[in-house]
Amino acid sequence: MARVVVIGGGLGGCASAARLAKLGHDVTVVESLPRLGGVVGSLEQDGFRWDTGPAATAVPAVLRDLFRKSGRPLDKETDLVPVEPMREHRFPDGSRLRLPSGSRADQLAAVDEGLGLGLGRQWVDYVHTFAEPWDRLRRDFFERPYSPAVASPETRGLLRSRTMMHKAVTRRFKDPRLRMMALHHVVAGGHDPRNVPAWMGLVDYLEQNFGTWTIPGGFGVLADLLTKRLAERRVTVLTGTRARDIGMGPEGPAAVLTDAGPVVADRVVVAADPRQLPALARHVRRTRPVPPPTVTHLGLSAGVPVLPREVVVHGEGVITVLTGGPAPDGKAAWTLLGGGRTSEDLVQALARTGIDVRDAVETRIDRSPRELVEHYSGSPAGVLWQGRATVGDRLSTATPLPHVYAAGAHTGGGGWVPFVGLTAALVAEAVGPA
Ligand SMILES: Cc1cc2nc3c(=O)[nH]c(=O)nc-3n(C[C@H](O)[C@H](O)[C@H](O)COP(=O)(O)OP(=O)(O)OC[C@H]3O[C@@H](n4cnc5c(N)ncnc54)[C@H](O)[C@@H]3O)c2cc1C
Structure with missing residues (x-):
């Protein structure tokens, strides 16, 4: 049995921890925030609730595989329901496509x-x-x-x-x-x-082939399901604890060095931005984080247009409108994501495209790309593509450090729920059974 320490308790870290614990290892997750899930989660204000990160996932088989391989299947824990239509595109010439x-x-x-x-x-x-x-x-x-x-x-x-x-x-x-x-x-x-x-x-x-799926009540529920799964698998969870570095011995890691002192380890899984860990930083010096979107959560009064769950408004950049968050009777909880354009207020920019909810805003929470990167100690969206070399510049499952592995958005295919889920399966396979 190996003593595995997972750095980062987002989806990548939790999925790795659950799989490794099921394989019989003694697993500890070190997470700097007070809760697990990383960008997967929800925020509440004035009776409205919004997903903080993903609101749906493609390729649900990845999550199903995670839950099946680490304990009770996902459909025994919650429902996964298809998002239909997947999204509406609105184009600058006025045409629309569901x-x-x-x-x-x-x-x-x-x-x-x-x-x-x-x-x-x-x-x-x-x-x-x-x-x-x-x-x-x-x-x-x-x-x-x-x-x-x-x-x-x-x-x-x-x-x-x-x-x-x-x-x-x-x-x-x-x-x-x-x-x-x-x-x-x-x-x-x-x-x-x-x-x-x-x-x-x-x-x-x-x-197109596997559809997009969500969880009734919000995709953020996944964070609670992951927390429960780690407890069932007896994973030690150190929330509010930041990892500062990996202390390496001659043949592999000796400990993860944290704010609260060293945590003994003979295997380490890095499921956070590796650039912050001195032992790994030089191996990823050519990577840059991808700026996450600008996020605006809106609590809207009654009477706003009823839109599909996801509306993508194309213009100079892309504004994604996510509707369908839980809200008081007759009201609506929307999240706006601004990608490729961050300078203008998203509600204002959206109004210019014909979706004008400026007078309906009862409450709002704004999270800039910088705030998100600071909050999650790195970009939940992973590594910026800088051409074909990025595949090799990012960490692979097995890092250059012996018995140190990488999972999450900073490795594999990057920041997308299915890709992140797959990185955890690769880590479990690489570490192997106890
Ligand atoms: C706003 C937004 C919307 C998205 N929407 C979608 C979507 O609809 N569909 C989809 O497929 N994907 C979506 N994504 C992408 C996807 O959600 C993420 O790529 C994925 O959840 C990242 O998981 P992760 O575990 O790699 O990273 P994170 O969620 O960032 O988790 C990393 C964790 O590590 C912790 N941490 C960092 N450094 C340290 C340290 N030194 N010590 C201890 N803990 C540390 C952080 O606090 C955090 O909890 C979205 C991303 C964002 C930002």
Whole structure:
């Protein structure tokens, strides 16, 4: 049995801890905030409640696998319900599109209807180009720690490809709205599409095939479920404790050095920004954190428009409107996420696009990208794409330090619930049973 210390109690850290405890290890999570979950969680004010981070996830199999492999299955703990339509896109020319999830045929019909006959075929053909890359990357990168020596030549070629999303999408589509749709994940995620490898378009493929899902009452409930799971697995949780460094012995870690003193360890999982830990910092010096979105939570009076759960408003940047938070009778709890544009007040910017709720705001909470990075001691959105080299500049599951592993948004595919969940499965496999 190894004494494993997990640094960071966000989704990546909790998922790693639950899996490792189930494998028989003695696991401690060191978390600087007073609660677990990281950006997954909720905030309440004046009777309104909002998810602080993700409001839904694609590829629910990743979370289902986590719960099944660490104890009671997820569907015994809560319901996962599909988000339908997945989102509405609103374009600067006034056109709108309600995009369903989980079906290629439905997406084809919806794009034809919303944007014009023939564009549906263009969209689904584009999305389908990611079927093969996903299959290769799943096997060699997402579900197995990447090793050029073991990966297929096709996977190595994909990861080395110089083709970036901006170029691939501009070449593929003449219609600016299809371009905006194809680039929306990376723009909303804070990246420059000129620096993101084209294969990251597989996110659209995953959404189309596996749908997006949420938890009734708010996705933040997942933080409570993870906390409960760690207690059931007898994981020691040190909240309010910041890890400062990893004390290395000749063959591996000896302890995690924290504000509250050393915590003895013979395996360490880093599920937080590794740049803050001197032992690892030099190995990630070429990485930069991706700025998280500007977040504005709104408590709105009765009478605001009823919108789908997610509305993506395209303009100079992207504003994502998340509706559906619990609110007092007749009122509404919305969250606005601003990606690619942070200078203007989001409520004001949204009003200019025709969704004007300025007079309905009863209460609001604003969280700037900087505040989020300070609060979570790093970006919950992970590492900024700076071209194809970023895959190698980030940490892999096995870091350059012996018996020190990485999980979470700063490794693997980056900041997205399914990718983060997969990193924890890789860590559990790398450490192995007690
Ligand atoms: C606003 C927002 C909305 C999002 N929406 C979606 C979405 O809809 N769908 C989706 O798939 N993804 C979404 N994401 C991305 C996804 O939620 C995150 O990438 C993922 O939850 C990150 O998990 P993590 O554990 O890697 O990081 P975090 O959640 O950041 O957790 C890291 C934890 O480590 C702790 N920590 C850091 N440093 C230390 C230290 N030195 N010592 C001790 N503890 C430390 C932090 O306090 C934190 O709790 C969103 C992200 C944001 C910011």
